[in-house]
Amino acid sequence: xxxxxxxxxxxxxxxxxxxxxxxxxxxxxxxxxxxxxxxxxxxxxxxxxxxxxxxxxxxxxxxxxxxxxxxxxxxxxxxxxxxxxxxxxxxxxxxxxxxxxxxxxxxxxxxxxxxxxxxxxxxxxxxxxxxxxxxxxxxxxxxxxxxxxxxxxxxxxxxxxxxxxxxxxxxxxxxxxxxxxxxxxxxxxxxxxxxxxxxxxxxxxxxxxxxxxxxxxxxxxxxxxxxxxxxxxxxxxxxxxxxxxxxxxxxxxxxxxxxxxxxxxxxxxxxxxxxxxxxxxxxxxxxxxxxxxxxxxxxxxxxxxxxxxxxxxxxxxxxxxxxxxxxxxxxxxxxxxxxxxxxxxxxxxxxxxxxxxxxxxxxxxxxxxxxxxxxxxxxxxxxxxxxxxxxxxxxxxxxxxxxxxxxxxxxxxxxxxxxxxxxxxxxxxxxxxxxxxx
Numbered sequence: 001x002x003x004x005x006x007x008x009x010x011x012x013x014x015x016x017x018x019x020x021x022x023x024x025x026x027x028x029x030x031x032x033x034x035x036x037x038x039x040x041x042x043x044x045x046x047x048x049x050x051x052x053x054x055x056x057x058x059x060x061x062x063x064x065x066x067x068x069x070x071x072x073x074x075x076x077x078x079x080x081x082x083x084x085x086x087x088x089x090x091x092x093x094x095x096x097x098x099x100x101x102x103x104x105x106x107x108x109x110x111x112x113x114x115x116x117x118x119x120x121x122x123x124x125x126x127x128x129x130x131x132x133x134x135x136x137x138x139x140x141x142x143x144x145x146x147x148x149x150x151x152x153x154x155x156x157x158x159x160x161x162x163x164x165x166x167x168x169x170x171x172x173x174x175x176x177x178x179x180x181x182x183x184x185x186x187x188x189x190x191x192x193x194x195x196x197x198x199x200x201x202x203x204x205x206x207x208x209x210x211x212x213x214x215x216x217x218x219x220x221x222x223x224x225x226x227x228x229x230x231x232x233x234x235x236x237x238x239x240x241x242x243x244x245x246x247x248x249x250x251x252x253x254x255x256x257x258x259x260x261x262x263x264x265x266x267x268x269x270x271x272x273x274x275x276x277x278x279x280x281x282x283x284x285x286x287x288x289x290x291x292x293x294x295x296x297x298x299x300x301x302x303x304x305x306x307x308x309x310x311x312x313x314x315x316x317x318x319x320x321x322x323x324x325x326x327x328x329x330x331x332x333x334x335x336x337x338x339x340x341x342x343x344x345x346x347x348x349x350x351x352x353x354x355x356x357x358x359x360x361x362x363x364x365x366x367x368x369x370x371x372x373x374x375x376x377x378x379x380x381x382x383x384x385x386x387x388x389x390x391x392x393x394x395x396x397x398x399x400x401x402x403x404x405x406x407x408x409x410x411x412x413x414x415x416x417x418x419x420x421x422x423x424x425x426x427x428x429x430x431x432x433x434x435x436x437x438x
Contacts, residue, residue: 026071026419029123029171029221030267031371036322038373038418044388045437052386052402053423053434059100062089062429065120069426071419072126075103075145078426079120079133081112086120086135088143091431093420100433104147113137113167119428121169121219123415125179132179132195136167140181142198151198159188159203162216166263169219173233175246180233184217190235190244202249206239209254213239218264219318225270227278227293228252228301234268234278241268241280241289245299253303257289258282265318272346273326279346281309283317283334283367290349307349314344314355317367320415322377327352327393329377331368338367339381341389341396353395363387363401369415373436378423382411386425406430 024039025032032039045053063080070077076091085107092103112118113136122134129145138155155161155168161183173180179195188203206215220236224246231246240259243252258264262284269279281288288309296302309315314330317338321330323346332342332355339362342355351357362368364381371378372391376399379387384407388400406427414426421437 024419025073026069026417027127028070028125028174029068030320031417034173034223034267036320036371038371042418042421043374043437044376044378044418044423045435048388048400048402052400053436055405056422056433056435057094057099058406058430058432059091059102060429061102062426062431063087063120064118064428066117066413067120067426068123068415069417069424069431070124070126070131071417071424076424076431077124077126077131078431079108079122079124080429081119084112085109086113086137088124088131088133088147090145090147100431106143106147106149108133108141108149108152109135109137109139115163115167116165117167121167123171125172125174127174127195130195132172132174134168134170134172134181136169138163138168138183140172140179142179142195153198155183155185159183159185159191161185161188164217164219166219168217169265170217171221173222173224175224180222182217182222182235182237184215184237186215189237189242190222190233190249192249204244204249204251207242207251207254209251210237210239210242210256213256213259214261214264215239220265221267223268223270225278225293227270227276229295230299230301232301234270236264236266236268236280236282238264241278241291243278243301243303252301253291253293255289255291255305257305257308258286260284260286263318266316266320269321269323269328271323277346279321279323279328281314281316281321283315283338285311285334286315287311288314288316288349290346306347309349312356313351314342314349318413319367319369319379322370322372322391324372324391329372329391330370331362331379336365339364341368341379343393352393358396360396363398366411369413371416371418373418378416380412380416380425382413384409384412384427386416404432406432
């Protein structure tokens with residue numbers, strides 16, 4: 001498979017419980033290394049027929065929501081609105097020809113959070129015998145993998161956070177014994193806690209570097225960067241991208257670039273040549289921006305804005321982006337026109353293929369949720385179709401297309417996941433499993 005972006009590997013950070021049936025796990029938002037790639041040994045298998053891959057099973061009971069899934073060994077986790085509350089749902093996966101079953105369901109909110117497009121957003125982050133999840137009404141909870149609620153924090157009560165128009169969507173980041181999350185308030189933009197006890201380690205208020213923007217959490221999830229030789233947490237907030245030093249929360253850099261006044265959603269891309277690059281984007285005409293980090297005195301970093309892209313050239317609404325071998329793969333555009341596959345070069349922003357350059361239009365409508373499996377990409381359009389294509393700079397090479405059997409188009413925003421030779425697709429209350437690999 002092609003080399004990924006040079007990320008700090010989270011393999012050392014996650015105590016992964018691996019089933020002998022599993023080719024690999026998908027333990028958090030955007031996969032094992034939080035970069036959109038499935039585990040190295042996963043594949044999509046042979047060419048799909050006209051009906052797509054074989055459906056192995058389906059299961060109802062996921063509730064209302066747009067959250068993706070986390071898979072560790074023989075257990076899957078997701079979130080959804082069920083029985084008058086937002087809940088974490090655990091599913092025991094089948095072996096052989098068996099059938100899945102719901103192992104447990106634990107409420108993390110009192111009542112159902114109200115916001116635009118009701119339903120859950122957060123993908124659980126599973127580490128050893130614990131998991132971490134954000135409630136869409138503004139909260140974080142730590143649960144045991146047996147379903148016991150160990151600790152929680154309400155963003156309004158603890159940090160003075162306001163409501164998010166479309167609901168909090170962050171999937172918490174775990175770094176060793178720490179959990180990182182983004183309440184987005186003036187006095188607590190980002191918070192770091194001991195992941196076992198919930199005890200606060202540090203909090204960072206909104207910095208001056210992001211003054212003038214929409215000073216809220218945004219809808220993104222933080223990642224770890226070693227850019228410039230300093231470990232820090234990079235997040236896309238409502239007012240723009242920010243980098244905070246891991247040790248103490250000191251603001252290393254920030255920019256209003258690529259933010260918009262409505263909803264800032266995509267997770268930042270970090271890594272690239274030397275590990276010193278950050279690429280961010282959002283929709284609503286905002287475009288994108290690329291930064292290069294270098295060492296500076298006092299365990300700090302110097303940040304140069306390499307380029308900015310206008311929204312008409314590239315903007316990622318909310319389907320996320322893949323960074324591989326110094327090239328970015330994503331869908332570009334906004335609204336019903338957000339279905340154009342594109343490849344661009346990280347270092348200069350040059351469009352290699354697709355997008356406005358080739359006026360490509362994908363097979364579905366709306367923003368496409370994008371993941372990478374080996375040397376292939378999956379685009380799941382919000383109209384439900386899942387398109388398979390080659391991960392290559394040579395040009396747009398679609399190799400398969402199917403629509404999952406259950407397609408409520410509500411819309412279809414839950415990102416697919418591939419783990420243990422299975423493609424998992426969630427459509428609101430229904431979880432579907434399709435054969436992947438050989």
